Amino acid sequence: MAESGQIFDYVIENGTLIDPKSNLRTIAHIGIYRGKVTAITRAELDGKNRIDATGKIVCPGFIDPHCHVDGYLYNGHCYARMGVTTAITGNCGFGPHPVGEFLDKIDREGFPINHGTLAGHSFDMRAKVGLEDPYAKANSMQVAQMVEIAAQSIEDGALGISLGLQYAPATTMEEIMALAKLAAKYDLVMPVHSRSDAWDSVKALHEVIKIQELTGVRVLVSHLTYQNGMGMMRESLSLIEKAYEQGYQIAVDSGAYHAFASYIGSEVFCAGWIEKYDCNYHDVMVSSGPHLGKRLSQDLYEELLLTDPKTLCTAFVGKPYEVIEALCRPYVMVSTDGAVGSHQPGTGHPQDAGTYPRVFGRFVREMNALSMMDAVKKCTLMPARYFGLENKGWLGPGADADIVIFDPKTVIDTADYLGMGVPDAPPIGIEYVFVNGSPVVKSGKLDETAMPGRAVRQEVNIWEM
Ligand SMILES: [Zn+2]
Structure with missing residues (x-):
């Protein structure tokens, strides 16, 4: 409800609003005040700044559940340009350590977008207890030390614990169980880059489901297409669906590339x-x-x-058709797996700059493989719910003003693989990106000085039914 006489910081007028929480698609105005959505109405609103969004989609900002941005400003800018307002890093068992220092720095210095992290198990955490060699097995004392490090990271705001089992093949079930039980106690999450891709990926998927079964931790199968999209997609999806039917809590993320x-x-x-x-x-x-x-x-x-x-x-x-096969399943959310090892302009993978415009331009508009509502849900509400980000991923009074405005008729990625194009070429059609009520992208242009992003921390509560 709009208070009469209120002057909003920003008013977004006449846009086509999509709220994935209420499944609502309608024409309305949005009032933003002090970083929050405070009014959605068809009545006229008074604002210091007004944006005409006629014919444009206005939806919650995209939340990337799986990236490797790790606080790099250059990647933060690439992500903002493609409509991402929150990026979760620390996946695949790597990521920033110590977590507390990383999050404090984001809060102190700002960042273009909101930034949260997981505690990565398979590199720094193992190295800290003397397991630099990925083929070295942990003894009980080392497992206990890893649990201590992970507990500290959780205390400092990590959103969960990530595993990169393929990168640390000697990781034992004892080691996994100890960390999974810790995350489960607080109902935090455990994204898993599984132990094998290609032919062995189905067996590796069984292991991820097993972790859920034995501890109750909410697992996430990371970048499904990159693990299982080498001809094993059908079998993998039917295994996941069988687990769903039995009540297992398994989330899946997957990208827009093969x-x-x-x-x-x-x-x-x-x-x-x-x-x-x-x-x-x-x-x-x-x-x-x-x-x-x-x-x-x-x-x-x-x-x-x-x-x-x-x-x-x-x-x-990978098999290109398995990208779509995965993304069309209702339980699969969109992720980038982006910014891994590519923190300089002109390097990397087009996923770092093109994932979300590609989903809306190619998969929604050109191929009609996904509906607009489903695509928005997969890019916003689903990752927000998985990570417990209650004020994100939806549009309504009280939501964080993380908002993207894009043109559904023109939105498209232009980034391409080296040799075929420019891997970090900016997308077309992403017109405004608001982070905590401040625009980072205005009229299609990135404001390189804008740093409204904040650290995303988890509240630590013991899980109870
Ligand atoms: Zn990975």
């Missing part, structure tokens, strides 16, 4: 990868460093493995 990006020195490209992906060296492209844009050869692979294992590579080994 070629994944990872470090050349990671376990993804360990011995046997060519056979595993049924591919060749030239199916993999270097996406960072001096060999940027080159296809791998055996010589280049061996050289980079020795000299620069942190080189980012993009592997064209």
